Amino acid sequence: SNITYITVKNNDPNTVWVSFGEYNTHGVYQTTNGGTSWTNISTGLPSLPVMCVIQNTQNTTQDELYAGTDVGVYVKAGSANWTPFSTGMPNVLVTELDIYYDATPANSMIRAATYGRGLWESDLYSSIAAPDADFLADNITPTIFDTVSFTDLSTNSPTSWLWAFTPTTITFMNGTNTGSQNPQVRFDVPGSYTVSLTATNAGGSDTETKTNYINATDPPPLADFSADNLNPTTIDTVHFTDLSTNNPVSWLWSFTPATVTFENGTDQNSQNPEVTFNDVALYTVQLIAYNAGGSDTMTKVDYINALEALSVTVTASSGFVCLGDSTQLFAAPSGGTGTYTFNWTSDPPGFNSTEQNPMVTPDQNTTYFVTVDDGNHQATASIDISVLPLPVITLGIWPDILCHYQEPPVQLTASPAGGTFSGNAVTPDGVFSPEVAPLGWNVITYTYTNADGCTASAQDSIYVDDCVGIAEKDQTGDPVVIYPNPNTGTFSVNSNLTITKIVIRDMTGKTVFEKSFSDKNIPLNVMFKGRYLVRVFVADKQNGERVITKSLIVF
Secondary structure, eight states, rough: OOOEEEEEETTEEEEEEEEEESSEEEEEEEETTTTSSSSOOOTTOSSSSSSEEEOOHHHHHHHHEEEEETTTTEEEEETTTEEOOOTTTSSOEEEEEEEEEEESSGOOEEEEEESSSOOOEEEOOOOOOOOOOOOSSSSSSTTOOEEEEEOOOEEEHHHEEEEEEEEEOOOOTTTTTTTOOSSSEEESSSSEEEHHHHHETTTEEEEEEEEEEEEEBOOOBBBOEEESSOOBBBTTTEEEOOOOOOOEEEEEEEEOOOEEOOOTTOOOOOOOOOOESSSSSSEEEEEEEEEEEEEEEEEEEEEEEEBOOOOOEEEEEEEEETTTOOOEEEEEETTTTTTOOEEEEEEOOOOOOOOOSEEEESSSSSEEEEEEEOOOOOEEEEEEEEEEOOOOOOHHHHHHHHEEOOOOOOEEOOEEOOOEEEEEEEEOEEEEGGGGSOSEEEEEEOOOOOETEEEEEEEEEEEOOTTTOOOOBBBTTTTEESSSSSSEEEEEEEEEEEEEEEEEETTTTTTTEEEEEEEEEEEEOSSEEEEEEEEEEETTTEEEEEEEEEEEEEE
């Protein structure tokens, strides 16, 4: 092999570089152990003879070698491959290289001797330094909705960048990515993030890591809330629901006025409190929601309109009634929604009504109950109505028949005493005068009011007849006999004279039977129970036709 040049490292005699100048054996070899072993370091050189190899001893950071070849000068800096060094140098056979070292290193020069092209010189190779990575963020305490802009501050002109975030819950924004020089990033989950940047150029790479550099937080809450009942009564529990966004972690509720009670273990710091409003009033409600990003307040003025609780009272036009009389019940609801329905019942059972103020006619002492419903609640009340007995009246023995002009006034009696008589031809104290009474039935009423104010009455009738031609009793007794009397409705009218007509009237004077006959024994029937007056017309040869009146009782 044709060794064309040998260079020993200036500060390490065990490191030696050797060039080979044949077409079959060419390139540069290196030993770092004084020649015990050699390494081919020709990568990047042309497959042509290498005429020389020298070291730039001014470069103390890395080995800087120059090689003269058939096609010009090549340079190798550190572990990098050989690259053409054509700045100020010809692309021809270079047979010899030398370095002029100036007192000012920047003024040092490399000189090359060529075959037939003269002597050339140029500035030394300026090696590219690896980047010194650094960066800056425009906001190190963003919210999870903010976009953070990173700025690359790396020196030595990096040509590529690689960004890394721990944890990885981030989103690159606006078209940037992990390889962007100045990425824009959104941090999606609250917490601390470590950021790393690796900057790279031909001279190498460098990584800058900033631990817990970004502290992402939730944005301040946007407070809001709702209630399930805006018009509760003072006995209702209102359920509040927190509607705040941006993940609040604590809450503070307040009410004006402060007359509220928190229910079911909730309090002013609960997320969703349950509240009873104790006064009838308009309440303003305020919620302050907090998180690491700050706080927000929502105030709703006069939000709750607390109403009076539903209630009902019951009265009656009278709590005492006489048997058979009526009284009116009154239900007076208040509070609640203001829209009411009513349902009345009684004890003893038997009465039902949906009226607000029904009329009742109890026949015994009765308790009446009302249930009022406003659509949300029910309220009940009751009232007792006492039933007073009526006085019991007993009429005295009154005459059945009186003659119009032939009878004196009659004193009627009844018990208990102290009542009032009324009717035709009767005075309030019970004197009946037949001479002024109309013919026929005269209904007399006795009315009595007891100490409780209960009034009862009883009636009976007196028949006033003109008594013209009424026969005297003969020796055999009455000329007209009704048998049996009283009876159950079947009877006979018998006379020792010929009966020409029979007229039967009830106690009101109404004719219930009238028929002509010509017989002395007449069987008859009366349908209804009661007291009747029977007028029997008979034919008497001596005195002509006569009328005989009899009283009849059917039971």
